[in-house]
Amino acid sequence: MAKTSLDKSKIRILLLEGIHQSAVDNLHNAGYTNIERLSTSLTEEDLVEKIRDVHFIGIRSRTQLNERVIAAAEKLTAIGCFCIGTNQVDLDAALERGIPVFNAPYSNTRSVAELVLAESIMMLRGIPEKNARAHEGGWLKSASNSFEARGKTLGIVGYGSIGAQLSVLAESVGLNVIYYDVVTKLGMGNARQVGSLEELLARADIVTLHVPETPSTRWMIGREQLSLMKQGSYFINASRGTVVDIEALAESLDSGRLLGAAVDVFPVEPKGNGEEFVSPLRRFDNVIITPHIGGSTVEAQENIGVEVSDKLVTFSDNGTTITSVNFPEVALPSHPDKHRLLHIHRNVPGVLSEINRVLGNEGINISAQYLQTNEQVGYVVIDVDKAYGQQALHALREVEHTLRTRVLYSGIDYD
Numbered sequence: 001m002a003k004t005s006l007d008k009s010k011i012r013i014l015l016l017e018g019i020h021q022s023a024v025d026n027l028h029n030a031g032y033t034n035i036e037r038l039s040t041s042l043t044e045e046d047l048v049e050k051i052r053d054v055h056f057i058g059i060r061s062r063t064q065l066n067e068r069v070i071a072a073a074e075k076l077t078a079i080g081c082f083c084i085g086t087n088q089v090d091l092d093a094a095l096e097r098g099i100p101v102f103n104a105p106y107s108n109t110r111s112v113a114e115l116v117l118a119e120s121i122m123m124l125r126g127i128p129e130k131n132a133r134a135h136e137g138g139w140l141k142s143a144s145n146s147f148e149a150r151g152k153t154l155g156i157v158g159y160g161s162i163g164a165q166l167s168v169l170a171e172s173v174g175l176n177v178i179y180y181d182v183v184t185k186l187g188m189g190n191a192r193q194v195g196s197l198e199e200l201l202a203r204a205d206i207v208t209l210h211v212p213e214t215p216s217t218r219w220m221i222g223r224e225q226l227s228l229m230k231q232g233s234y235f236i237n238a239s240r241g242t243v244v245d246i247e248a249l250a251e252s253l254d255s256g257r258l259l260g261a262a263v264d265v266f267p268v269e270p271k272g273n274g275e276e277f278v279s280p281l282r283r284f285d286n287v288i289i290t291p292h293i294g295g296s297t298v299e300a301q302e303n304i305g306v307e308v309s310d311k312l313v314t315f316s317d318n319g320t321t322i323t324s325v326n327f328p329e330v331a332l333p334s335h336p337d338k339h340r341l342l343h344i345h346r347n348v349p350g351v352l353s354e355i356n357r358v359l360g361n362e363g364i365n366i367s368a369q370y371l372q373t374n375e376q377v378g379y380v381v382i383d384v385d386k387a388y389g390q391q392a393l394h395a396l397r398e399v400e401h402t403l404r405t406r407v408l409y410s411g412i413d414y415d
């Protein structure tokens with residue numbers, strides 16, 4: 001019987017942007033040893049070159065996996081975003097090539113929520129300016145524009161994992177919480193959903209954004225929205241830089257409508273720690289500027305390293321795509337004495353019956369089978385007797401509308 005799997009040590013894994021050592025350790029423990037780990041992201045040109053021979057890539061928010069890069073990734077099997085956001089990946093381009101994308105939807109949410117609550121309290125007390133003056137030798141002892149959090153209203157835009165967690169923390173210090181979300185959601189504690197973004201902007205003392213980057217959130221906060229905010233209110237953005245018109249935010253700070261802001265994400269961010277950060281917000285002492293570190297805590301990064309590498313290993317070892325953000329979700333218990341075939345195809349009628357027909361024609365008995373589809377793609381996992389693995393793979397490749405096929409042999413096979 002022909003051995004069909006590629007030795008795990010030949011499976012190339014590229015980890016970028018300083019992904020935590022926990023990911024490397026986890027992959028090693030699962031038998032994957034061919035790992036290159038870089039502390040930075042790569043330019044498009046470098047990525048196109050480097051990704052050619054890579055089976056798995058791990059990135060964070062900075063690496064742009066656009067259509068051109070994905071098209072160059074001839075061997076790429078799965079993408080791991082070691083963060084929450086997946087807007088940096090062309091998810092459709094990956095799907096079209098049968099490449100599932102995974103992320104870590106929960107591991108850094110607490111870190112962001114804690115930071116935002118701390119920033120709210122710091123801004124209410126005017127700490128950013130007082131701190132800046134003291135560093136210059138000044139002494140701004142004053143109660144003017146210095147407030148308790150108790151009884152103020154926090155307005156959360158996007159009540160998902162981070163927004164909801166922040167809501168709980170905020171109520172514990174006496175903030176009243178209102179939130180706006182495109183989906184109707186049950187509030188935590190006494191938090192109340194409002195019917196429109198405009199209502200939230202008009203009622204909140206502090207507005208904080210926790211939406212993903214999508215076409216509906218792009219530039220959702222501009223001059224008009226900021227003009228609806230209360231005189232003397234505060235603004236926080238730790239979501240994505242493209243959600244806010246930063247020039248309009250600077251104008252609101254100049255006009256004094258906003259007493260302060262805290263911004264962690266920017267439309268253009270430096271590619272690495274050595275590059276200059278350019279922003280109209282640099283001139284404001286009452287703005288807390290942080291370098292996209294909302295999720296950058298030791299705890300979050302260690303957990304993310306384990307969570308996403310686990311997902312890559314599980315997919316690599318048995319084809320499971322549960323929690324993939326772009327792919328039909330399939331999990332079939334492993335059958336150690338069988339060969340597992342993975343078949344990814346365009347989601348058009350008749351493919352499954354064609355698969356079963358070609359396998360039947362070859363006299364191949366199917367031990368287990370599971371199909372899931374999304375609008376574009378169908379994903380079938382099929383277990384067959386070991387003696388037929390290679391033959392079944394050849395038969396499946398002939399099925400019309402096939403995007404990709406693979407056979408797993410006591411682990412995995414890569415084309």
Ligand SMILES: NC(=O)c1ccc[n+]([C@@H]2O[C@H](COP(=O)([O-])OP(=O)(O)OC[C@H]3O[C@@H](n4cnc5c(N)ncnc54)[C@H](O)[C@@H]3O)[C@@H](O)[C@H]2O)c1
Binds near residue numbers: 159161
């Ligand atoms: N600064 C950081 O380091 C950092 C860390 C983690 C996450 N993030 C960003 O925060 C975002 C939110 O994270 P999450 O885990 O809470 O995501 P989530 O998906 O759990 O929640 C997002 C919420 O936004 C809502 N939403 C979507 N479009 C909306 C719109 N147009 N108006 C109002 N609400 C809308 C969704 O319904 C959902 O409830 C991530 O997508 C990521 O971009 C940043």
Ligand SMILES: O=C(O)[C@H](O)COP(=O)(O)O
Binds near residue numbers: 083085293295
């Ligand atoms: O999407 C996220 O989880 C955050 O933006 C954090 O991204 P990072 O891993 O690049 O810090």
